[in-house]
Amino acid sequence: DAGITQSPRHKVTETGTPVTLRCHQTENHRYMYWYRQDPGHGLRLIHYSYGVKDTDKGEVSDGYSVSRSKTEDFLLTLESATSSQTSVYFCAISDPGTVTYEQYFGPGTRLTVT
């Protein structure tokens, strides 16, 4: 299995509080991604990074920010959590230097905003 960890694995927080999720990889892959997964919507890309300090928005980026100060860490921040951000969050990595660009996923973070 690819070396990807996410922390925390579960979190319950209140509306209006800031929340930071961490993704850590040991594979030295250049690309890192944050997704959310909700019933009826599948996986939706929030933000991604193509290198240290290089990030871009995905299809559902409103209300989220990211930072990548080291190759191995990609942080997702909810500045002021809302109930609509209750979801399962997956981090993924890939290395387009390989032939087929496949992604590998972390175990997920289950976030509940009350």
Place this chain on the structure above:
Amino acid sequence: RKEVEQDPGPFNVPEGATVAFNCTYSNSASQSFFWYRQDCRKEPKLLMSVYSSGNEDGRFTAQLNRASQYISLLIRDSKLSDSATYLCVVIASGGSYIPTFGRGTSLIVHP
């Protein structure tokens, strides 16, 4: 129209059955194709890449039809442990390396 479409199912089949899933994509510039498997409350895991010539891995066969813009996954001799959601993933050319996921097809294999 969604970029990547899958029949959500569920496909409910007995053990030993052969089952096939299709996935259509709208971007003709798509260059890389994958099938992922996702178990309930777990992360998606790469099942297999899909090559132009088709490829097989044990009981699993993946095929690509560029002319009709679809990929398929065939599972032979289904096992109870094959019960999962199967996600179709497509990556377009152009350098962004951003995958597009289908919403998944649910498979339930029963005794």
